[in-house]
Amino acid sequence: xxxxxxxxxxxxxxxxxxxxxxxxxxxxxxxxxxxxxxxxxxxxxxxxxxxxxxxxxxxxxxxxxxxxxxxxxxxxxxxxxxxxxxxxxxxxxxxxxxxxxxxxxxxxxxxxxxxxxxxxxxxxxxxxxxxxxxxxxxxxxxxxxxxxxxxxxxxxxxxxxxxxxxxxxxxxxxxxxxxxxxxxxxxxxxxxxxxxxxxxxxxxxxxxxxxxxxxxxxxxxxxxxxxxxxxxxxxxxxxxxxxxxxxxxxxxxxxxxxxxxxxxxxxxxxxxxxxxxxxxxxxxxxxxxx
Amino acid sequence: xxxxxxxxxxxxxxxxxxxxxxxxxxxxxxxxxxxxxxxxxxxxxxxxxxxxxxxxxxxxxxxxxxxxxxxxxxxxxxxxxxxxxxxxxxxxxxxxxxxxxxxxxxxxxxxxxxxxxxxxxxxxxxxxxxxxxxxxxxxxxxxxxxxxxxxxxxxxxxxxxxxxxxxxxxxxxxxxxxxxxxxxxxxxxxxxxxxxxxxxxxxxxxxxxxxxxxxxxxxxxxxxxxxxxxxxxxxxxxxxxxxxxxxxxxxxxxxxxxxxxxxxxxxxxxxxxxxxxxxxxxxxxxxxxxxxxxxxxxxxxxxxxxxxx
Amino acid sequence: xxxxxxxxxxxxxxxxxxxxxxxxxxxxxxxxxxxxxxxxxxxxxxxxxxxxxxxxxxxxxxxxxxxxxxxxxxxxxxxxxxxxxxxxxxxxxxxxxxxxxxxxxxxxxxxxxxxxxxxxxxxxxxxxxxxxxxxxxxxxxxxxxxxxxxxxxxxxxxxxxxxxxxxxxxxxxxxxxxxxxxxxxxxxxxxxxxxxxxxxxxxxxxxxxxxxxxxxxxxxxxxxxxxxxxxxxxxxxxxxxxxxxx
Numbered sequence: 114x115x116x117x118x119x120x121x122x123x124x125x126x127x128x129x130x131x132x133x134x135x136x137x138x139x140x141x142x143x144x145x146x147x148x149x150x151x152x153x154x155x156x157x158x159x160x161x162x163x164x165x166x167x168x169x170x171x172x173x174x175x176x177x178x179x180x181x182x183x184x185x186x187x188x189x190x191x192x193x194x195x196x197x198x199x200x201x202x203x204x205x206x207x208x209x210x211x212x213x214x215x216x217x218x219x220x221x222x223x224x225x226x227x228x229x230x231x232x233x234x235x236x237x238x239x240x241x242x243x244x245x246x247x248x249x250x251x252x253x254x255x256x257x258x259x260x261x262x263x264x265x266x267x268x269x270x271x272x273x274x275x276x277x278x279x280x281x282x283x284x285x286x287x288x289x290x291x292x293x294x295x296x297x298x299x300x301x302x303x304x305x306x307x308x309x310x311x312x313x314x315x316x317x318x319x320x321x322x323x324x325x326x327x328x329x330x331x332x333x334x335x336x337x338x339x340x341x342x343x344x345x346x347x348x349x350x351x352x353x354x355x356x357x358x359x360x361x362x363x364x365x366x367x368x369x370x371x372x373x374x375x376x377x378x379x380x381x382x383x384x385x386x387x388x389x390x391x392x393x394x395x396x397x398x399x400x401x402x403x
Numbered sequence: 404x405x406x407x408x409x410x411x412x413x414x415x416x417x418x419x420x421x422x423x424x425x426x427x428x429x430x431x432x433x434x435x436x437x438x439x440x441x442x443x444x445x446x447x448x449x450x451x452x453x454x455x456x457x458x459x460x461x462x463x464x465x466x467x468x469x470x471x472x473x474x475x476x477x478x479x480x481x482x483x484x485x486x487x488x489x490x491x492x493x494x495x496x497x498x499x500x501x502x503x504x505x506x507x508x509x510x511x512x513x514x515x516x517x518x519x520x521x522x523x524x525x526x527x528x529x530x531x532x533x534x535x536x537x538x539x540x541x542x543x544x545x546x547x548x549x550x551x552x553x554x555x556x557x558x559x560x561x562x563x564x565x566x567x568x569x570x571x572x573x574x575x576x577x578x579x580x581x582x583x584x585x586x587x588x589x590x591x592x593x594x595x596x597x598x599x600x601x602x603x604x605x606x607x608x609x610x611x612x613x614x615x616x617x618x619x620x621x622x623x624x625x626x627x628x629x630x631x632x633x634x635x636x637x638x639x640x641x642x643x644x645x646x647x648x649x650x651x652x653x654x655x656x657x658x659x660x661x662x663x664x665x666x667x668x669x670x671x672x673x674x675x676x677x678x679x680x681x682x683x684x685x686x687x688x689x690x691x692x693x694x695x696x697x698x699x700x701x702x703x704x705x706x707x708x709x710x711x712x
Numbered sequence: 713x714x715x716x717x718x719x720x721x722x723x724x725x726x727x728x729x730x731x732x733x734x735x736x737x738x739x740x741x742x743x744x745x746x747x748x749x750x751x752x753x754x755x756x757x758x759x760x761x762x763x764x765x766x767x768x769x770x771x772x773x774x775x776x777x778x779x780x781x782x783x784x785x786x787x788x789x790x791x792x793x794x795x796x797x798x799x800x801x802x803x804x805x806x807x808x809x810x811x812x813x814x815x816x817x818x819x820x821x822x823x824x825x826x827x828x829x830x831x832x833x834x835x836x837x838x839x840x841x842x843x844x845x846x847x848x849x850x851x852x853x854x855x856x857x858x859x860x861x862x863x864x865x866x867x868x869x870x871x872x873x874x875x876x877x878x879x880x881x882x883x884x885x886x887x888x889x890x891x892x893x894x895x896x897x898x899x900x901x902x903x904x905x906x907x908x909x910x911x912x913x914x915x916x917x918x919x920x921x922x923x924x925x926x927x928x929x930x931x932x933x934x935x936x937x938x939x940x941x942x943x944x945x946x947x948x949x950x951x952x953x954x955x956x957x958x
Contacts, residue, residue: 152512202692208454209691211511212648215456215641216687223681335637339519342512350509376530379523386516387501394504579817579833580826586803586814593801596763597876598789598818611826 122251130257132364133264137319139344140356141312147288147351154214157338158221163188163317164329168234177239185318192313226331236324268357288351347389349399420555428554434666435565436622441646441658443615449652451608452588457518458643461616463635464491466624470538480544488617495613499606525632537631651697714777716741716880716910722771731757733934742907746925747914754934755914764788792879796869802857809853812840815875847871863894883913
């Protein structure tokens with residue numbers, strides 16, 4: 114198996130940008146699960162919906178970043194509404210909440226199919242980033258480097274949010290001990306809606322930012338959701354650093370796996386998951402809950 | 404249902420192929436497959452308190468094993484059926500061990516992740532599964548030389564298998580083990596303190612549930628004579644779950660009724676509405692929000708209220 | 713004589729806070745031991761460590777001489793350990809006799825049978841009714857738990873444990889929330905437990921509990937402050953300090 118340096122370089126960059134996108138997707142999932150104890154199976158569809166909405170927005174707002182923000186906020190608002198009206202009504206009913214997120218994921222997926230049709234919608238790379246950057250004599254597509262940068266910046270932003278702001282302190286308190294958080298007067302229902310909004314925003318923005326790399330296509334949700342699940346299982350629920358590390362591990366395994374063993378790429382993903390579950394069921398950075 | 408009711412149902416099932424056309428006979432065969440699928444899933448969900456989103460994996464693994472053995476190795480059904488069942492049950496033992504490292508939501512996520520891995524592999528491992536084209540040219544078994552290609556013949560075959568499967572599941576549920584399983588659903592900590600090995604009970608239930616899921620899988624591939632990765636999709640697992648919650652997870656009969664409703668809805672609705680997935684989603688949300696015990700108890704309550712007026 | 717229960721240097725901390733702090737104690741066979749202490753003293757944590765619901769950070773637990781510190785909870789039940797819970801944790805959708813049957817099944821090889829109907833096991837239910845008779849509830853055997861009173865549920869809790877024929881019985885606040893008459897009944901029940909069973913009890917109701925206890929261990933902030941006979945503990949100034957903060 115002789116691969117040229119070019120191959121390793123490209124696949125490494127692809128792994129890093131996929132890892133970045135996975136972080137945008139799974140950080141929200143992990144926060145929602147960690148704080149609200151809801152396995153939000155709609156998360157993959159939010160990513161996909163973001164990609165579609167963003168692609169459409171690009172027709173009116175020619176700037177990818179603004180379209181990502183606008184599309185993200187729109188989808189996140191829908192997500193927050195869903196949380197307030199539906200998930201809230203089922204608080205305490207864990208199975209019900211999961212089934213409802215599953216149901217909504219089907220509705221959203223079919224809605225996208227209905228509105229945007231069955232053909233993949235390509236999302237154009239921003240003009241300024243179409244060129245390649247030469248590092249050590251090898252060309253690297255600029256856009257992928259930027260995606261990596263955005264993911265790291267997002268992580269930094271989330272880290273500062275969690276460690277330096279009141280909102281972050283409340284989230285951390287809620288993740289640690291919900292009963293205590295309620296007891297000290299943290300406005301739990303407003304916190305839930307805010308976190309769900311944030312998680313959905315990250316997923317949807319991730320979808321449009323990933324657009325130039327993945328396009329918007331039916332089935333994007335089904336492709337992304339299991340990856341997010343594996344990232345969170347690997348990294349540990351409710352842990353941002355876990356989501357970051359997990360995302361890049363999966364990004365690498367998935368990219369190299371698909372490139373080198375296309376038939377069995379999914380099986381290879383399997384392995385780190387089993388390894389973690391066997392030896393550290395709470396995930397690499399998760400905490401043991403009794 | 405009382406004795407007269409049960410006898411009536413038995414007679415109706417026995418004479419159906421004599422009075423109905425092929426469309427209804429085939430529809431009934433599909434209902435049988437779905438009934439075994441939903442009932443086996445309910446062993447975990449209703450009786451074990453463990454919600455799995457990966458039940459379709461068993462259909463897929465059993466079907467693909469049977470198909471592959473026939474197409475690539477020329478193995479007949481007498482051998483491929485036990486091998487498919489055995490192989491799937493073995494994988495279930497491994498998946499169960501992995502998934503039971505966490506209960507509640509962790510269990511759900513792991514079953515979903517595992518089943519998505521199997522689904523993704525079915526699409527990609529084209530050399531074995533033929534990927535998106537699926538495997539065609541499959542045959543139905545011929546027990547005692549009887550040809551099952553006709554609708555009525557297959558119907559009776561499926562009816563016998565379904566009756567046997569449900570009978571076995573009923574024995575399981577009514578046995579001491581079944582009572583212990585229900586106990587672990589309600590008070591796992593207490594069951595441990597009483598001397599029950601909760602983990603082992605759950606693992607056995609998982610494997611047993613998967614075995615009958617595999618039986619449903621074989622019936623599925625025999626009926627269709629074709630297998631495609633969509634059979635392992637999350638949508639398929641979700642339809643099974645819908646059958647369980649629609650019919651009510653508290654009884655053995657509930658999921659059977661629920662499965663029938665889902666199959667009928669799917670067959671009729673898809674003639675008028677293209678968007679089956681969207682409808683599936685709405686039905687899920689509606690049932691969870693308004694009839695959490697299931698359609699059957701919910702409708703019964705409505706019926707009682709209407710009678711009272 | 714081998715102690716029924718022997719705890720050595722048991723420690724358990726939650727995030728830096730020691731819930732159980734270097735606890736050692738010995739309960740002899742047939743003894744009636746009472747564990748008291750103000751709220752938060754770590755009494756239930758100690759019970760959870762003994763049953764195996766929590767694993768200790770350090771220390772050993774021996775049941776009739778056998779080291780059970782690493783055994784999972786269900787295995788300890790097979791070694792003769794039984795417990796009741798402070799909060800009622802019965803199977804509320806099932807009948808009283810079914811609850812007791814589940815308790816009996818826990819130690820019976822029949823619990824693995826997946827083919828015979830449970831209803832076939834006539835002796836199981838017969839024995840369950842007998843156990844219910846011991847706590848005066850045989851007439852309610854066929855009623856669902858949800859339909860009986862709180863006091864009756866407390867008796868079922870004890871019956872569940874007695875059905876296991878334990879050698880060591882842990883009673884976690886068996887009198888909690890009971891009315892005066894109910895308390896008399898349950899106290900009589902506990903007093904009537906045969907000497908083959910060693911009893912370790914947590915209780916807040918001092919008047920009644922002191923009658924039942926032969927030896928008392930006082931816990932405070934997770935460690936043993938005073939231990940001795942009833943008279944010794946009552947007289948000890950440290951006991952008063954713990955409760956009245958002198």
